[in-house]
Amino acid sequence: MIEIDAITKRYDGVTVVDNVSMVIEPRTVTVVVGTSGSGKTTLIRMINRLVEASEGAIRLDGEDNRSIPGYELRRRIGYAIQGHGLFPHRTVAQNIATVPGLLGWTKARTDAKVEELLTLFQLDPKTFGPRYPHELSGGQQQRVGVARALAAEPNVLLMDEPFGALDPIIRAKAQEDLLAIQKHFGTTIVLVTHDMNEAFHLADKIAVMDKGRVVQYGPPAELVRAPATPFVETLIGDAERPFRLLSIAKTGAAAEPGEAEGEPIREDRSQQEALADLIWSGRDALPVISRNGVPMGRVTLDAILKRAARPR
């Protein structure tokens, strides 16, 4: 659990983060969104003390983050940034082994961890371990960057626009991978982005920042249903509202007993995808199947449209 308690950061009298308080639950994904200059990067950099707060306190599992030296704190917290920040003069394996090296792990333990992480990120350890970062594609570099951040098995992973430099196709894949990794390790992830689609796709909770303040902090559905300020409303976008609602709900939740013709859809697909399928194939209903392919009934166009309407 990360407790952010009335934290403020000022640079030469200019307030960048203004009296922010929020509690981040363990093993969840929290996404901080906002325009550039809203203070979102500064906020997460205060969690691992890359930026020292001017006022207030941040507690990790009840312990003040100023109780140990900054560099020791940062070794316990994963950190991944846009453009990966890999060390160009070290191989992929050496990059991932950086924090274990700083913590003084044995070689055997480090090697095993490097191999485990590379395999987990679908990079063959024998092929990719000895390569240098410039020999990798953008998506591979980004995966190594995240693998390096996770090498010391941190409870908390901070990510600053980690997918910002990736093209849309690789970005979607990277987001899926991140969710899978998060489930695998149960890591608490705090991620900064200015991409609302990314936020809605990844977040358990979204914090919207505007001019250094958190103007709304809650589950994605709540932001759509009850935007706290006009800024939040603009950020979500009038034309996007129904689709945002559908994008965060699963098809299974809209399923009803009955039969339908044609290609089925899996229950864990979003309702937005179900809608797209319905419109594209010109059908009124789709068969729904479970992850294992067991039929679960159908989902109708009407049911989806009702769910996309403004909640009352």
Next chain:
Amino acid sequence: MRVRFDKLGIVIALLAAYGVLWSSFATLKPNRIVQGQAESMLQSLPAWAGWGLVGVLVVAITAALFRTSPWIKLIAAVAALTALTLSIGYAATFLTPAGNTYARVSPASGFWILLFAFALLAADAITRLDPPPAMRVLFLVLAALGAGALLMSGSWDGLSIMKEYSGRADVFWVEAGKHVELALGSLFAAVLVGLPLGILCHRVAPLRDGVLNTLNLVQTIPSIALFGLLIAPLGWIAANVPGAAALGIRGIGGAPAFVALFLYSLLPVVANTVVGLAGVPRAANDAARGIGMTGRQRLFKVEFPLALPVILTAIRIVLVQNIGMATIAALIGGGGFGVFVFQGIGQTAMDLVLLGAVPTVALAFASAVVLDALVEMNSRVPNGARSA
């Protein structure tokens, strides 16, 4: 198969043809300071040797002229250079009248032109072969061994430059030692001071402009003026600081030369350290902090290794510059190869000037090759990938 000409080869061939046909090969002088009588290649050598040399050169020129494998060009260049150096030694024996110890034979313009042309051919061939750094150093060692063998064999003993040497063999090696000591010592001191200063300038931004501008200013002072300017303060130190004189600090001699070379060396070392550190990708630096490196770990594990090729480039510049500039130290009694250069100028004995100049050039060239190889070995990361 279509015959294709090599562009640089044409230039080399024209140069070499001029050297063979229209220039003199060796000069015979009645004594070491008067103007001599220039002799052509065929006049300088017995018929068999003269025509033999011409034959080797014609074959080498042909190899240069057409597009062939770089190996063939390299072998041709080495063969031509070997033939040239052996012939000039032989010409000295051939031209010197028997029993005449005053007469001097020295290489004339044609020899130098041919030497330049085939050195160019060799350099071009090596560039095209693109050998790994270790191989380039090996080439250098082979060339040095070849030159050493040539000098030891005595085949050059009749040449004027070797006659100048034989009269000064002891002094030559003493001055060579002083020259290397001045050039390397001042470089070492400059690295010792310049590296920390560069790191400081990188970390403390307000300091940067002041330090670099001051060093720039030092760099613009002409070397002789700087030697002069240092005489007074060093003289004062020698007179007033106990023990300073015992350490060899004096107003003239090695001390001001050392200090001047040190000051000239500082700018490249400090500037390149700053540039090298500034070139470290921001993201890598940010990540280094973000994953928990201390300031020192970041400096030694990330910033310094990434800046090393740029810093080594500075050391290369400084070493070559110092080897050349140390020659001027002789003007204020600092010793080094400059001693022969200035003595030679004073006596209008050009062969003596060469005795100082040739080793200086060879030393500078060898250091450049070795340090270039070092720079390349340390920059495993291609430049394009550094801005990742």
